[in-house]
Amino acid sequence: MIMAYLVMAAMITLSILFLYGSVLKRLRSLKKLDFQAFGKVRRQEIAEELEAGRLTSNESVQLLLDVDHESEQQASNRKHILHIGTPLARWVMLGVVAVLVLGSVSLYQRMGYAKEVIFTQDLQTQGLTPQKVSDFLQYRSRRYGSVEDWYYEATDDVSAGRYNEAVVAFEKALEAMPREADGRVNLLVEYARAIFYANGNQSSVKMQKTVDAILEQAPTEAIALGLKGVAEFDQKNYLGAVLAWQEAIRYNSNSAERIALLSAIAMARDVGAIDYRQVAPIITHQLAMKVEWDKRNLHWLKDDILLVYALAKGQKMPVAIQRVFPEDLEQPILLTNLDAVMPTVTLAQIDKVDIVVKLSNINDNDLTKGRIIGIKRGLLTNTKEIFVINVAL
Numbered sequence: 553m554i555m556a557y558l559v560m561a562a563m564i565t566l567s568i569l570f571l572y573g574s575v576l577k578r579l580r581s582l583k584k585l586d587f588q589a590f591g592k593v594r595r596q597e598i599a600e601e602l603e604a605g606r607l608t609s610n611e612s613v614q615l616l617l618d619v620d621h622e623s624e625q626q627a628s629n630r631k632h633i634l635h636i637g638t639p640l641a642r643w644v645m646l647g648v649v650a651v652l653v654l655g656s657v658s659l660y661q662r663m664g665y666a667k668e669v670i671f672t673q674d675l676q677t678q679g680l681t682p683q684k685v686s687d688f689l690q691y692r693s694r695r696y697g698s699v700e701d702w703y704y705e706a707t708d709d710v711s712a713g714r715y716n717e718a719v720v721a722f723e724k725a726l727e728a729m730p731r732e733a734d735g736r737v738n739l740l741v742e743y744a745r746a747i748f749y750a751n752g753n754q755s756s757v758k759m760q761k762t763v764d765a766i767l768e769q770a771p772t773e774a775i776a777l778g779l780k781g782v783a784e785f786d787q788k789n790y791l792g793a794v795l796a797w798q799e800a801i802r803y804n805s806n807s808a809e810r811i812a813l814l815s816a817i818a819m820a821r822d823v824g825a826i827d828y829r830q831v832a833p834i835i836t837h838q839l840a841m842k843v844e845w846d847k848r849n850l851h852w853l854k855d856d857i858l859l860v861y862a863l864a865k866g867q868k869m870p871v872a873i874q875r876v877f878p879e880d881l882e883q884p885i886l887l888t889n890l891d892a893v894m895p896t897v898t899l900a901q902i903d904k905v906d907i908v909v910k911l912s913n914i915n916d917n918d919l920t921k922g923r924i925i926g927i928k929r930g931l932l933t934n935t936k937e938i939f940v941i942n943v944a945l
Contacts, residue, residue, distance in 0.1 A: 774804035790824025
């Protein structure tokens, strides 16, 4: 790349010299014409002076010799001028211009500006396809090699199911990221999950080492705890799997993932013959519900969030609450004794509750704000039934 820059600079310099030489030659040509006209006039003046008797023959001969000498001197100087106006020089200059144009286009492509311009145009015209996005992310990661570029490529690979490629991209991102940088734990979590997917949803030594490194820095990381449970289960350490998955539930408020973890715990208890006296359940009371709405009349906004909470009779403060994004409403919502707002009162201490669904804004942390769009009263706690709550604005 540097050599290409030097070649282009040399060509530009030659072009400037050619232009300077052309201008200089033109000026000398004009000067030649001026001197020829001056010589003609001077000879005429000498002839007139001789005819009028103001000059002798010897004087006129000497003056004419001086004029001829000046003409010869000018001709001699012109022989040393670089004749760059020849056909060969013009062809050389044409070649230089062609190389400059082609070289500039090649450098433009090589430096990647064309790809970025095309990507921006496709983005503005909504002409992007998944393949175009993937190609551009791969180009950026290899060109710039930053943490962000490798991370974006890795997440794109995960979303496309290219898990082996995602593992490689995550490793590149981790290499580029300082060991003490903020966000390294989160990156390790996604890396461990990609390893798990790339191995056919099975544990591996690489995944276990990554999970151990995560939990050493963040012992309450829910996803890492879940993967630790997978590793323990694959090694037939069912007690360790139950304990890890219960801790994952404790620190994971996502309803769908909690339900999956509860199912995994039940399987580990069954296979390992682990009863509730040996390991007490971490979730003792739970309520599951499904939110339904008229999709023709109700459309969620990007800042919408739902507050789903259980309210005891005569109480204003919820005994359990979940913040749910509209895109997560296709899965059941699980309220448990772990979701208590007040540490002294949970679903375990109450027999019946009202379930309230409130529409709020994602940027608002005040639970008293928002609008109630659905409610179901008098539900028994700790039931296996999934209740349906219809909501409407």
